[in-house]
Amino acid sequence: MEAIPVSLLFATLGGLIILSGCFSGSETALMSLNRYRMRHLAKQGHRGARIAERLLQRPDRVLGVILLGNNFVNIAASSLATLIALRLYGESAIAVAAGLLTLVILIFAEVAPKTLAAVHPERVAFPASYVLWLLLRLLYPLVWLVNTAANALLSIIRVRVEDVSAAELSQDELRTVVNEAGDMIPRRHRHMLVSILDLEEATVEDIMIPRTEIVGIDLDDPWSETLERLTNSQYTRMPVYRGTVDHVMGFVHVRRIVGDLVRGNFTPEDLQARLKEPFFIPEGTGLHTQLLKFQRQRERVGLVVDEYGEILGLAALDDILEEIVGEFTTDPGTLTRSINRQDDGTYLVEGSATVRELNRVLGWELETSGPKTLNGLILERLETIPEAGTSLLIDGYPVTIVQTQGNRVKTAEIQPERPPSVQRPG
Ligand SMILES: Nc1ncnc2c1ncn2[C@@H]1O[C@H](COP(=O)(O)OP(=O)(O)OP(=O)(O)O)[C@@H](O)[C@H]1O
Numbered sequence: 001m002e003a004i005p006v007s008l009l010f011a012t013l014g015g016l017i018i019l020s021g022c023f024s025g026s027e028t029a030l031m032s033l034n035r036y037r038m039r040h041l042a043k044q045g046h047r048g049a050r051i052a053e054r055l056l057q058r059p060d061r062v063l064g065v066i067l068l069g070n071n072f073v074n075i076a077a078s079s080l081a082t083l084i085a086l087r088l089y090g091e092s093a094i095a096v097a098a099g100l101l102t103l104v105i106l107i108f109a110e111v112a113p114k115t116l117a118a119v120h121p122e123r124v125a126f127p128a129s130y131v132l133w134l135l136l137r138l139l140y141p142l143v144w145l146v147n148t149a150a151n152a153l154l155s156i157i158r159v160r161v162e163d164v165s166a167a168e169l170s171q172d173e174l175r176t177v178v179n180e181a182g183d184m185i186p187r188r189h190r191h192m193l194v195s196i197l198d199l200e201e202a203t204v205e206d207i208m209i210p211r212t213e214i215v216g217i218d219l220d221d222p223w224s225e226t227l228e229r230l231t232n233s234q235y236t237r238m239p240v241y242r243g244t245v246d247h248v249m250g251f252v253h254v255r256r257i258v259g260d261l262v263r264g265n266f267t268p269e270d271l272q273a274r275l276k277e278p279f280f281i282p283e284g285t286g287l288h289t290q291l292l293k294f295q296r297q298r299e300r301v302g303l304v305v306d307e308y309g310e311i312l313g314l315a316a317l318d319d320i321l322e323e324i325v326g327e328f329t330t331d332p333g334t335l336t337r338s339i340n341r342q343d344d345g346t347y348l349v350e351g352s353a354t355v356r357e358l359n360r361v362l363g364w365e366l367e368t369s370g371p372k373t374l375n376g377l378i379l380e381r382l383e384t385i386p387e388a389g390t391s392l393l394i395d396g397y398p399v400t401i402v403q404t405q406g407n408r409v410k411t412a413e414i415q416p417e418r419p420p421s422v423q424r425p426g
C-alpha cells in the first residue's frame with residue numbers, strides 16, 4: 001500500500017465521486033422519464049428510448065443495479081478518504097475526512113446530478129440506459145440476489161411487488177392527458193379525441209331518430225302515394241312495413257330501385273322482392289359498440305328495438321360519426337337537422353332534437369340520463385298534453401311550443417339567452 005502515491009488516491013476518489021453522481025443522476029432520470037414520450041420514441045426506433053423502456057419494465061432490477069453500483073462506489077470512496085486521512089494526518093483526521101466526504105458526495109454526487117437529471121431526464125436517461133443495460137447483464141446474479149432478499153424481507157411485512165409495467169391509463173387519465181396536451185394537438189382534434197372517449201358513455205337511444213320521426217313506406221297506403229314517396233324521398237334507406245313500423249318487413253334502398261321506378265310499372269311485389277333484411281339494434285347498445293357493428297356488418301342504419309321487440313327509433317352511422325366530428329351540414333342556418341337558427345337569433349327546434357344535440361349546439365348542460373329528446377323534456381316539465389303557445393323554462397332558458405302533433409311537440413322556439421332574473425336551480 002505504501003507504494004501508491006497520495007495524488008493517485010485523490011484521483012481515484014474523484015473518479016468514484018463522479019461515478020456516484022452518474023448513478024444518482026441516472027436513477028432520477030429514469031424515474032422521471034415521461035413514459036408516453038418514451039414509448040412513442042421507442043416506437044419510432046430511438047435506441048436509447050427502446051433500452052430505457054426495456055429497463056423500466058422491471059424497475060426493481062434497474063434500481064437494483066443502480067443502487068448496487070452507487071453504494072459500492074460510495075463505500076469505496078469512504079474507505080479511500082479514510083486511507084488518505086490516515087496517511088496524511090493520522091487517526092485524528094478520520095472524522096474530519098468523513099464529514100468532508102459527506103458534504104462533497106451530497107453536493108457533487110447527489111443534489112447536483114439529480115437536479116440536472118430531473119430537468120433533462122431524456123438527455124440523461126437514454127445514454128445511461130446503454131451502460132445500465134450492460135451492467136445489469138454483468139451483475140445480474142448479484143442484482144437477482146439483492147432483489148430476492150429484499151422482496152423476501154418485504155413479504156415478511158406483507159408488501160407485494162407487483163409488475164409495475166402493467167399500469168395502464170384509465171379512461172379519465174387518458175382524457176386528462178388529451179386535455180393537457182395543450183398546443184401539441186390542435187383544439188379540434190382534442191375535441192374529437194375526447195368525444196371518442198365519451199362514446200363509451202352514450203347509447204343508441206341518445207342519438208336515434210325517435211320512431212315517430214322515422215320516414216318509411218307503409219304498404220297499406222295507396223300504391224300511387226307510395227310511388228310518389230319513393231321518388232321524392234329525402235332518405236336513401238327507408239323501412240318498409242305494414243300498418244306500423246313494428247311490423248317492419250325490410251329496408252328499401254331507393255337508389256337501387258330508381259331504375260325500375262323510372263321504367264314504370266313497379267309493383268308492390270317488386271318492392272317486396274327488393275327488400276333487404278332490417279338491421280336491428282338492441283336498446284342500450286353503446287355507441288362505441290354500435291359503431292364497430294355498423295362497420296363490420298357494412299350497415300348504415302338500423303332500427304333500435306326494446307326487449308319486447310317494439311321499435312324505439314332509427315340509429316344511423318352518420319349520427320354516431322357526428323358525435324365525434326360534429327355536424328355534417330352545408331347550410332349555415334341549419335345547425336343540425338333539427339335545430340335552426342332564425343334571423344332574430346332564436347332557435348327553431350324540432351321536438352325530436354336530442355338532448356345531446358341541444359347540449360352540443362346550444363352549449364347547454366342538460367342531464368342526459370333523463371328524457372332523450374326536447375319533446376321528452378317538455379312533456380316531463382308540463383305533465384300534460386302540450387299546446388301550441390305554451391311557454392316554459394328549461395334549465396333557465398325560455399322555450400315556447402310552436403306546433404304540436406298528436407300528443408307531442410313538433411317544433412318549439414328557444415331563446416338562446418337566459419333572462420337575467422332567472423337563476424339556475426342548484
Ligand atoms: N328513413 C329515415 N327516416 C328518418 N331519418 C333518416 C332515415 N334515414 C336516414 N335518416 C337520417 O338521415 C341522416 C342521414 O343518414 P344517411 O346518410 O344514412 O342517409 P341518407 O343521406 O339518406 O343516405 P346516403 O347518404 O347514403 O344517401 C341521419 O341523420 C339519419 O338519422
Ligand SMILES: [Mg+2]
Nearest residue numbers: 235236318328
Ligand atoms: Mg347522407
